[in-house]
Amino acid sequence: xxxxxxxxxxxxxxxxxxxxxxxxxxxxxxxxxxxxxxxxxxxxxxxxxxxxxxxxxxxxxxxxxxxxxxxxxxxxxxxxxxxxxxxxxxxxxxxxxxxxxxxxxxxxxxxxxxxxxxxxxxxxxxxxxxxxxxxxxxxxxxxxxxxxxxxxxxxxxxxxxxxxxxxxxxxxxxxxxxxxxxxxxxxxxxxxxxxxxxxxxxxxxxxxxxxxxxxxxxxxxxxxxxxxxxxxxxxxxxxxxxxxxxxxxxxxxxxxxxxxxxxxxxxxxxxxxxxxxxxxxxxxxxxxxxxxxxxxxxxxxxxxxxxxxxxxxxxxxxxxxxxxxxxxxxxxxxxxxxxxxxxxxxxxxxxxxxxxxx
Amino acid sequence: xxxxxxxxxxxxxxxxxxxxxxxxxxxxxxxxxxxxxxxxxxxxxxxxxxxxxxxxxxxxxxxxxxxxxxxxxxxxxxxxxxxxxxxxxxxxxxxxxxxxxxxxxxxxxxxxxxxxxxxxxxxxxxxxxxxxxxxxxxxxxxxxxxxxxxxxxxxxxxxxxxxxxxxxxxxxxxxxxxxxxxxxxxxxxxxxxxxxxxxxxxxxxxxxxxxxxxxxxxxxxxxxxxxxxxxxxxxxxxxxxxxxxxxxxxxxxxxxxxxxxxxxxxxxxxxxxxxxxxxxxxxxxxxxxxxxxxxxxxxxxxxxxxxxxxxxxxxxxxxxxxxxxxxxxxxxxxxxxxxxxxxxxxxxxxxxxxxxxxxxxxxxxxxxxxxxxxxxxxxxxxxxxxxxxxxxxxxxxxxxxxxxxxxxxxxxxxxxxxxxxxxxxxxxxxxxxxxxx
Numbered sequence: 001x002x003x004x005x006x007x008x009x010x011x012x013x014x015x016x017x018x019x020x021x022x023x024x025x026x027x028x029x030x031x032x033x034x035x036x037x038x039x040x041x042x043x044x045x046x047x048x049x050x051x052x053x054x055x056x057x058x059x060x061x062x063x064x065x066x067x068x069x070x071x072x073x074x075x076x077x078x079x080x081x082x083x084x085x086x087x088x089x090x091x092x093x094x095x096x097x098x099x100x101x102x103x104x105x106x107x108x109x110x111x112x113x114x115x116x117x118x119x120x121x122x123x124x125x126x127x128x129x130x131x132x133x134x135x136x137x138x139x140x141x142x143x144x145x146x147x148x149x150x151x152x153x154x155x156x157x158x159x160x161x162x163x164x165x166x167x168x169x170x171x172x173x174x175x176x177x178x179x180x181x182x183x184x185x186x187x188x189x190x191x192x193x194x195x196x197x198x199x200x201x202x203x204x205x206x207x208x209x210x211x212x213x214x215x216x217x218x219x220x221x222x223x224x225x226x227x228x229x230x231x232x233x234x235x236x237x238x239x240x241x242x243x244x245x246x247x248x249x250x251x252x253x254x255x256x257x258x259x260x261x262x263x264x265x266x267x268x269x270x271x272x273x274x275x276x277x278x279x280x281x282x283x284x285x286x287x288x289x290x291x292x293x294x295x296x297x298x299x300x301x302x303x304x305x306x307x308x309x310x311x312x313x314x315x316x317x318x319x320x321x322x323x324x325x326x327x328x329x330x331x332x333x334x335x336x337x338x339x340x341x342x343x344x345x346x347x348x349x350x351x352x353x354x355x356x357x358x
Numbered sequence: 359x360x361x362x363x364x365x366x367x368x369x370x371x372x373x374x375x376x377x378x379x380x381x382x383x384x385x386x387x388x389x390x391x392x393x394x395x396x397x398x399x400x401x402x403x404x405x406x407x408x409x410x411x412x413x414x415x416x417x418x419x420x421x422x423x424x425x426x427x428x429x430x431x432x433x434x435x436x437x438x439x440x441x442x443x444x445x446x447x448x449x450x451x452x453x454x455x456x457x458x459x460x461x462x463x464x465x466x467x468x469x470x471x472x473x474x475x476x477x478x479x480x481x482x483x484x485x486x487x488x489x490x491x492x493x494x495x496x497x498x499x500x501x502x503x504x505x506x507x508x509x510x511x512x513x514x515x516x517x518x519x520x521x522x523x524x525x526x527x528x529x530x531x532x533x534x535x536x537x538x539x540x541x542x543x544x545x546x547x548x549x550x551x552x553x554x555x556x557x558x559x560x561x562x563x564x565x566x567x568x569x570x571x572x573x574x575x576x577x578x579x580x581x582x583x584x585x586x587x588x589x590x591x592x593x594x595x596x597x598x599x600x601x602x603x604x605x606x607x608x609x610x611x612x613x614x615x616x617x618x619x620x621x622x623x624x625x626x627x628x629x630x631x632x633x634x635x636x637x638x639x640x641x642x643x644x645x646x647x648x649x650x651x652x653x654x655x656x657x658x659x660x661x662x663x664x665x666x667x668x669x670x671x672x673x674x675x676x677x678x679x680x681x682x683x684x685x686x687x688x689x690x691x692x693x694x695x696x697x698x699x700x701x702x703x704x705x706x707x708x709x710x711x712x713x714x715x716x717x718x719x720x721x722x723x724x725x726x727x728x729x730x731x732x733x734x735x736x737x738x739x740x741x742x743x744x745x746x747x748x749x750x751x752x753x754x755x756x757x758x759x760x761x762x763x764x765x766x767x768x769x770x771x772x773x774x775x776x777x778x779x780x781x782x783x784x785x786x787x788x789x790x791x792x793x794x795x
Contacts, residue, residue, distance in 0.1 A: 046453075046454075047451055047454075050446070050450045051447045051450055051451065135793050159777070160488070160539035161537075161539060161548045162787065164468070164472075165783060166784060166785060166786070171675060177472070178473045178475065179475075179476055179787075256442075256443075256446070256469065256471075257472065257473075258469050259539065260442075262537075262538065262566050274476070284623060298445060300603055303451070313359060313664075315395070315397035315437055318437040324545065
């Protein structure tokens, strides 16, 4: 009833290939956008911005980058955390070398460093496949984190070995540093994440995205129909690492404010990989759903007992939290191995035929 | 249909989160002092006794005296698991009503340090954090009494040189440290001292992943044959280092750790073989201190404590936790007297922490004679530089073997000034309190 598609006729090819051929999808997106642009910023507290909204957006972007490589092009990567680190360190160096540079430009440029590194580590992907490629990206993970620790130039010879975000103004508004307000940072992140998502949706729908899917489904067949495997895989590594690098720069500059090398270690890579897998490989929306489950849900679970007036020991609460999230992940993967995006697709199908299923 | 229910529940949970923004109401006759604890995760073994000590001292005060001057202290824990990300989440969660932030890790301290100027909440990081925080002109909201890592480093050098720094000339000193902001903290001071007094300084970093397998590091130590090995270790790294030191037969009496590397629990895994290992400490466990008897009576025997048994009360870390809470409570008390108010706010507590006067008489009044050295803070000195003792492991417990050591204040404050200004410049615009001498 809510999702009735009867009566929505397409009279030309353009309408048939629109991003949202069903009107309700467009309405839903509009509602989400209004929430993100108006409702959340007006109602959210400092805590909601810093612990829920901003991290969910940034992790979604990182998962989106990984999803392009793993979900669309089928190349499993375990180096996401390190590529995020490349973006963050590149942005830090750019900002400290050219303090007058616009932060948006610096974040955009830092993605290219990460893309270059990603493509370099993606070169072996023509020869090694599957789990073996995962091991090669694992090497990138170890090497890059080691480099962040040992190459003191990267953190400007800071005694603690950490990078710290300076105060940055953009068009007279403070966007980064301790005195920046959360609402500005939220809009900044939302803008970048929105742009990247738009770009990602379009690239995955175009001929490049099709060539990725062909390579993912069967690379020999793809080669036989004339797809240049190396080119296609390298573009996937480049685009994916670019997005991941941008998310890394946002991660440090718009959220954390400071970062030490081991922040970009394997746990971060796994976290992003889990978001992508649980959200749904080969989907754009899944990254957002996955990030909500993995990043926001633990935070929410942490405040529920207090809000209900239950007095639970902090450590017990943490243990409970880990157990609940773990159980949820297992349940989701058993009930729907294709992730939350597929989950939503099924719900949508059912809504379309509801209340008169055949 | 099952799927519907699940999604609905998920959505509801998220909705609740967005609404929960407003802080819950709290009683007016208490002050809220949260602690960013870590009773879970890789460092839990070292965290638990410290948190227990902190918690039990405040519970004891609430039981025995009804709080401080009649105001109960609402002690609360927010679990971080020593993760910086969770730490910041906890900081954001508690900051609306908290009068203090106890970050409990150098990483979290570095992260929340720039925010305190904006949020106006004092950071209390006793014996850890960023050493230049001692400079109160630059770090108006941060406190690390009674001794900073640089104090610790300087006292270690004083101890091994027997008070005569010139005797270190030509010697070689290795620093086995965790490759993390915490472990790197003393390096600038060691480098400055090495240059000044002509000894060779050799940092040996231990990565977070190598904590339990330090064979490479100890191979390097065996090759280099340093005269002394200092250790800035934490959690599993301490036990790992001790096991390797025993294996490589490095003389135990030349091996000294910082105060966080002197944990009874770590030593028990090495037992007798670790005999002779030393650790510098600004706190000394005193089993028969009156304050410990009160805690035992009001908290432990009443079954309100989280510790395993009364034996655990004599450990170095538990008693240090008690002292840490004492510093916080004294800050509250000083602020109450000065502002003539019962319920202090964060800004008043800042003044209190800046005007601590913990002399021998006060320590005796608190029932803590011998547990900590006297110290006082001021507007420009946020550390107090109390001094420390060398504790030695006798196979069953830690016992003090030295007189109280003091740090080379001159060398430290010069370096503090330089590094604090560097920090302020890197984070410009950074407010500096020029009024303070």
